[in-house]
Amino acid sequence: MAIKNRRLWFQVHGWLSLPIWILFSFICLTGTIAVLSHELTWLTNPNARATNPEQLEAKPVYELVDVVTDEIPDAKIQGLMVLEPYLVTPIRFSSQDHPVGLAYVNQYTGEVQEINNGVTFVEFMRSLHGWLLFPWQEGYSWGYYLVSIMSFVTLGALITGLVVYKKFWKSFTQPRLRRKKGARTFFGDYHRLSGVWSIWFLLVMGITGLCYFIQAIGWHNGADVWEEPKALAIGEVPLNQASTDAPQQISFEQAMDSAKRAMPGFQPSYIAMPEHSRGHFTIMGSGGEIFYDQYSHQAYVNPWTAEVDELRTPERMNVLQTMVHITDPLHYGTLGGVWTKVIWFLFGLLLTTMSISGFVIYSKRMVKTPKKQTGAKKHIEEVTHD
Amino acid sequence: MTKKNSKAKMGSPKRWYYCLSGLLLVLPFWYLYQQLNPTFPPPLEKKDIGPYSVQPMPLNELPAYDYGDDYFKDFSLTFCQGCVENIRYAYMSVGPEPAPMPHDADGAIHGVGDVKHAHAPFPERLTDSDKLWVTVQDWQGKSYHAYWELSEL
Missing domain, CATH: 2.60.40 (Immunoglobulin-like)
Incomplete structure (x- = not known):
C-alpha cells in the first residue's frame, strides 16, 4: 500500500515538473543572474562603480540632484534610487537631449559618471525573470502569472519529492554522489542530494513566489495592498495672481528634512518628485529592519507646505502590506547584503540544474527500463536510500 | 499492467513532448523586439x-x-x-x-x-x-x- 501511494506521489512529481522543465530552468537561471545583476553591472561597467579613494562621506541626495541640473541645465528630475554603497546613485531625468535619461552620479565625489537612456542590465534581467518580457496590460501580464504559478510547481515538487525520497534526511548525514556507476545513478544522486540541501531555498522561493502570485491577482483586479496616496485638493495648491509663473514649491532638501523628521533614522532608497501640482514627493527608505524591504518606510510630502500628508511604516502595516514588504528581501537574497546574494546565487544555480537533472533521469529511465518493470516502480526502489 | 507496460514503451516519443515548453522561450525574444520597436496610433489633432x-x-x-x-x-x-x-x-x-x-x-x-x-x-x-x-x-x-x-x- 505504501509503495503504491509512493508511486502515485512520484508520478505527481513528474507530472508537475517534466512538462515545464525547460521553462522552469530558464526562470531559475534568469532569476539567479538577476540576484547578482547589480554586482555584474559593477564588474562590467566602471561608470557604475562608486569609487571612493578619499574615503569621503556620501553626499545627501538633494546635492546629487543639483549635480545633474548643474551639468544639464534643462534636466527635469523624475527621481532617484540609492543602491549599495559600492554602486553609483542613478538619477532619472528628462531633458531636450535626453527625453528618458538616467545619470549615474558618484555619491562620494559628486561626479556624473555616465548618462544613458535608462535601459539597464538590472532592469532587463528583472523583467526577463519576472515576466519573461511579456507585455503589461493594465494591471496584469500573462508572463507574470506564468512565472508566479511556478511557485506551485516548486512547492509541489518539493513536497512530492520528499515523500518519494524515503529517509531523505540521510542526504544530510550520509551524502552520496556515486560517480562510477553510470550517468543514471550519478544524476539520480545529484538530483536528490541537491534537492534535499535546497529544501530551505525551495521553500523560500515557493512561498515568496506564491506571494507574488497573490499580489498579481490583486493588481489584476485593481486592488493593490496600498491605496494610492490621496491627491491634494485643488484648494491646497496656491494661486499666483501676480504673474503667470508657478508659485514656489518647497525644495527637495526641505522635503527630505520633513521625511527624516517623520521617520528618524531611515535611509533613503527610492525617491520620486511630484508628478503634478496635486501630487507629493514620494520618499521611501529602509528603517534597518532585517526582514523588511528598503521601501518599508514611506513619507508622502506635500510640495507646498512640507507636511508629511501620509506616512507608512512597518508598525502601521496590515497582514497583506507586511507580506508585500518582506517578500522581496527573501526572494532576492538582499537581506544580508552581498553575501546572502552570493548564497542565493549559488542555490539558484543548483535549482536551475535540478530540473535539468530531473529530465535527464527521466530520459535515461525511459531508455533503459526493462520491459517487465515500469519506470516508476523501479525508480521508487532506487530512491529509498537504504 | 499491460497498459502501464505500453506506456513505458511509449516513453521515448514523450521526451520531446516534454521539451515543448522550451518553445515558449521564443516569446521573450519576440516581445523584446516589440518593446524595442514600439508602435503608436497617430496623434489626435493639435x-x-x-x-x-x-x-x-x-x-x-x-x-x-x-x-x-x-x-x-x-x-x-x-x-x-x-x-x-x-x-x-x-x-x-x-x-x-x-x-x-x-x-x-x-x-x-x-x-x-x-x-x-x-x-x-x-x-x-x-x-x-x-x-x-x-x-x-x-x-x-x-x-x-x-x-x-x-x-x-
Missing part, C-alpha cells in the same frame, strides 16, 4: 486651449480598459513649448461637457518631462454626445477646455 495648445496621442487603439470598478484609456500629451510651467493643473475627462475639477487625481495630466501622460476615466457606456476633454487651469485659477470627438480615436 488644438488650442486658451493661450496654450495641446496634442494628445492614444497609447493604443484598444477600447478603454476595466481597472477595478472604473474604465480608463491612456494618453500621452504634448503641450506647446514652455506652456507647462504656466499650468496649475490639467486633466482629461469624457462626457458631453468637461468634468468639473475632480476630487481625486482621476485623469490628472502628469509627468516630469515635456511629454505628459494621463489615464483618462471613461464611462462604462459611451453615448453619441460624449467627447474627450482636456481641461487646463492656469495659476490665476482660470480654466480652459478643448475637446475631440471620440470617433477620432
Whole structure:
C-alpha cells in the first residue's frame, strides 16, 4: 500500500515538473543572474562603480540632484534610487537631449559618471525573470502569472519529492554522489542530494513566489495592498495672481528634512518628485529592519507646505502590506547584503540544474527500463536510500 | 499492467513532448523586439486651449480598459513649448461637457518631462454626445477646455 501511494506521489512529481522543465530552468537561471545583476553591472561597467579613494562621506541626495541640473541645465528630475554603497546613485531625468535619461552620479565625489537612456542590465534581467518580457496590460501580464504559478510547481515538487525520497534526511548525514556507476545513478544522486540541501531555498522561493502570485491577482483586479496616496485638493495648491509663473514649491532638501523628521533614522532608497501640482514627493527608505524591504518606510510630502500628508511604516502595516514588504528581501537574497546574494546565487544555480537533472533521469529511465518493470516502480526502489 | 507496460514503451516519443515548453522561450525574444520597436496610433489633432495648445496621442487603439470598478484609456500629451510651467493643473475627462475639477487625481495630466501622460476615466457606456476633454487651469485659477470627438480615436 505504501509503495503504491509512493508511486502515485512520484508520478505527481513528474507530472508537475517534466512538462515545464525547460521553462522552469530558464526562470531559475534568469532569476539567479538577476540576484547578482547589480554586482555584474559593477564588474562590467566602471561608470557604475562608486569609487571612493578619499574615503569621503556620501553626499545627501538633494546635492546629487543639483549635480545633474548643474551639468544639464534643462534636466527635469523624475527621481532617484540609492543602491549599495559600492554602486553609483542613478538619477532619472528628462531633458531636450535626453527625453528618458538616467545619470549615474558618484555619491562620494559628486561626479556624473555616465548618462544613458535608462535601459539597464538590472532592469532587463528583472523583467526577463519576472515576466519573461511579456507585455503589461493594465494591471496584469500573462508572463507574470506564468512565472508566479511556478511557485506551485516548486512547492509541489518539493513536497512530492520528499515523500518519494524515503529517509531523505540521510542526504544530510550520509551524502552520496556515486560517480562510477553510470550517468543514471550519478544524476539520480545529484538530483536528490541537491534537492534535499535546497529544501530551505525551495521553500523560500515557493512561498515568496506564491506571494507574488497573490499580489498579481490583486493588481489584476485593481486592488493593490496600498491605496494610492490621496491627491491634494485643488484648494491646497496656491494661486499666483501676480504673474503667470508657478508659485514656489518647497525644495527637495526641505522635503527630505520633513521625511527624516517623520521617520528618524531611515535611509533613503527610492525617491520620486511630484508628478503634478496635486501630487507629493514620494520618499521611501529602509528603517534597518532585517526582514523588511528598503521601501518599508514611506513619507508622502506635500510640495507646498512640507507636511508629511501620509506616512507608512512597518508598525502601521496590515497582514497583506507586511507580506508585500518582506517578500522581496527573501526572494532576492538582499537581506544580508552581498553575501546572502552570493548564497542565493549559488542555490539558484543548483535549482536551475535540478530540473535539468530531473529530465535527464527521466530520459535515461525511459531508455533503459526493462520491459517487465515500469519506470516508476523501479525508480521508487532506487530512491529509498537504504 | 499491460497498459502501464505500453506506456513505458511509449516513453521515448514523450521526451520531446516534454521539451515543448522550451518553445515558449521564443516569446521573450519576440516581445523584446516589440518593446524595442514600439508602435503608436497617430496623434489626435493639435488644438488650442486658451493661450496654450495641446496634442494628445492614444497609447493604443484598444477600447478603454476595466481597472477595478472604473474604465480608463491612456494618453500621452504634448503641450506647446514652455506652456507647462504656466499650468496649475490639467486633466482629461469624457462626457458631453468637461468634468468639473475632480476630487481625486482621476485623469490628472502628469509627468516630469515635456511629454505628459494621463489615464483618462471613461464611462462604462459611451453615448453619441460624449467627447474627450482636456481641461487646463492656469495659476490665476482660470480654466480652459478643448475637446475631440471620440470617433477620432
